[in-house]
Amino acid sequence: MSEPYDTIISPQNIEIKVFLLEEEHIDRVYAMEVESYPDAWSKELFLPEINNRAGKFFVFFIDNSLIGYAGYWLGGEEAHITKFTVAPTYRRKGLGTLFMNYIFKQVKKEDVKKIILEVRERNYPARCLYEKMGFQTIGTRIGYYSRTRENAVVMVLILDDFTDYDTD
Secondary structure: OOOOOOEOOEEEEEEEEOOOHHHHHHHHHHHHHHHOOOOOOOOHHHHHHHHOOEEEEEEEEEOEEEEEEEEEEEEEEEEEEEEEEEEEHHHOHHHHHHHHHHHHHHHOOOOOOOOEEEEEOOEEEEHHHHHHHHOEEEEEEEEOOOOOOEEEEEEEOOOOOOOOOOOO
């Protein structure tokens, strides 16, 4: 595997290696994507994220196990979170908060002032996480998820006063 981009420590005091997405990660990211979403991105949709100059896409590993991934695109002073996933067996352990804090720190380095994302209307655990982290609902995209026709809740966070959120 390539060299890590960064290392972070989980709430359980476990070392998590952070990598920028590479082709060697695509199969595992895609497998987690299919496990997590009814309208999963195809492998081909992940490939452009490898060399995307208008954003970053991170993969998180404990040892050799993929435990999550997150990506964003930049536009001016705004970041748009395109993907944010914690592996099913690692959910509800504070990793969503840890990964989101990590994204906040990364986009602040890019002088981002605002983060926007869409989340499934019925994805209550994710919506609760985002609300806990300070995101506010600003609208709904009707039928946004094409395969399921489910609505997306559009949420925004202004980063002016950001500080880390507890991972408990």
